[in-house]
Amino acid sequence: MRILFKHIKELVQVRKEAVVFVAGQQMKELPTLKNAYLLIEDGKIADFGSMEACPTIAADEVIDATGKMILPSWCDAHTHIVYAGNREAEFVDRINGLSYEAIANKGGGILNSAKQLNETSEEEIYLQSKIRLEEIIELGTGAVEIKSGYGLTIEGELKMLRVIQKLKDNYPIEIKATFLGAHAIPAAFKGNKDGYLQILIDELLPKIAAEKLATFIDIFCETGYFTVEDTELILAAGKKYGLVPKIHVNQFTAIGGVQVGVKYNALSVDHLEVMRPEDIEALKGTPTMPIALPSCSYFLSIPYTPARTMIDAGLPLALATDYNPGSTPSGNMNFVVATACIKMNMTPEEAINAATINGAYAMGLSNEVGSISIGKQANLILTKNIPSYAFIPYSFGNPAIEKVYLKGVEIK
Numbered sequence: 001m002r003i004l005f006k007h008i009k010e011l012v013q014v015r016k017e018a019v020v021f022v023a024g025q026q027m028k029e030l031p032t033l034k035n036a037y038l039l040i041e042d043g044k045i046a047d048f049g050s051m052e053a054c055p056t057i058a059a060d061e062v063i064d065a066t067g068k069m070i071l072p073s074w075c076d077a078h079t080h081i082v083y084a085g086n087r088e089a090e091f092v093d094r095i096n097g098l099s100y101e102a103i104a105n106k107g108g109g110i111l112n113s114a115k116q117l118n119e120t121s122e123e124e125i126y127l128q129s130k131i132r133l134e135e136i137i138e139l140g141t142g143a144v145e146i147k148s149g150y151g152l153t154i155e156g157e158l159k160m161l162r163v164i165q166k167l168k169d170n171y172p173i174e175i176k177a178t179f180l181g182a183h184a185i186p187a188a189f190k191g192n193k194d195g196y197l198q199i200l201i202d203e204l205l206p207k208i209a210a211e212k213l214a215t216f217i218d219i220f221c222e223t224g225y226f227t228v229e230d231t232e233l234i235l236a237a238g239k240k241y242g243l244v245p246k247i248h249v250n251q252f253t254a255i256g257g258v259q260v261g262v263k264y265n266a267l268s269v270d271h272l273e274v275m276r277p278e279d280i281e282a283l284k285g286t287p288t289m290p291i292a293l294p295s296c297s298y299f300l301s302i303p304y305t306p307a308r309t310m311i312d313a314g315l316p317l318a319l320a321t322d323y324n325p326g327s328t329p330s331g332n333m334n335f336v337v338a339t340a341c342i343k344m345n346m347t348p349e350e351a352i353n354a355a356t357i358n359g360a361y362a363m364g365l366s367n368e369v370g371s372i373s374i375g376k377q378a379n380l381i382l383t384k385n386i387p388s389y390a391f392i393p394y395s396f397g398n399p400a401i402e403k404v405y406l407k408g409v410e411i412k
């Protein structure tokens, strides 16, 4: 099957040479081709170039993209889209003055979602989660990481990871699974955090490894949740089973989690709303990708990750949604890109790089997605008639997408 797009107003994020990720000053460069063609063959990008050089190609379908742009699909490297029920009552509690912390302390928050998840069947969780997956595909996401972490019991965590596996089997979007057993201390282990961690290590990890249910391991390294020592313990245990760390750190307090992530070669350290100079220093020259989650800052009214300081210091940065029922009930990468520009002072070039190529790196998918490169999956966004790519964040909240393609197939 061959599809040829012709007269593309601008083909965005064109990378002829393979790029793993972009950092610092490089993030300001977003290579594009104006008046371009793009050829897709058997689900992959087969060729592209400027229209003047467009060869005569026998294609099964020719699409005239006059006035429209094509971008690689968004790469959302941090989500929790598998969950049961919602928490809009907590949202109203926050409006009425309770803090996210106070809600968690009275048994709400992550423990509220854990209760709902453990009371819901695997089939029902799948049905609820697939709606969210379909929603983000429609919004232009072509690769997504999904975490466990609302089970907090052996059965609950395995149930979540099996739902992620089922989504992976049934949808053409690229999915990577993360084991986040250490998301919160479950009610049954109140006062016995070490006992819970030991169960994760001795009982859950071997099962997850045997069933190959996860690629990554995560922990919420935060005051009141898990310490730096707990983080070391979990990451070391995960490494024994080949699980690569991607961790929640520096959301509310900076306690040294970034340094542990770097020590254990984490693929990413995520949140980073609170960054000390030594945290920025620790990330320099490492393979660890910092990930900002601006929708979470927006929804919780907490500080935004200091993207400007980090990029100006030479660091790379990826953007993701954090789609989850408590701190970010939204999976819209278009909104994330816009918010990064509007609230974090990132340029459209930086934000698009962060949401595509750098997001792909943060899922270990640099060779598969994240740019318009020959051999990569044809996971694409075809825009409406828009004047420029900067119009996407500029017209925040307004839909700029006309069609999305996954592995070369239009998703209806």
Ligand code: NIG
Pocket (backbone or CB within 6 Å): 109, 110, 113, 220, 248, 251, 296, 322, 324, 325, 326, 327, 328
């Ligand atoms: O990434 N910070 C930790 N975990 C999630 C939110 C969890 C929840 O409130 O359900 C996050 O924001």
Ligand code: FE
Pocket (backbone or CB within 6 Å): 078, 079, 080, 248, 322, 324
């Ligand atoms: Fe998260």
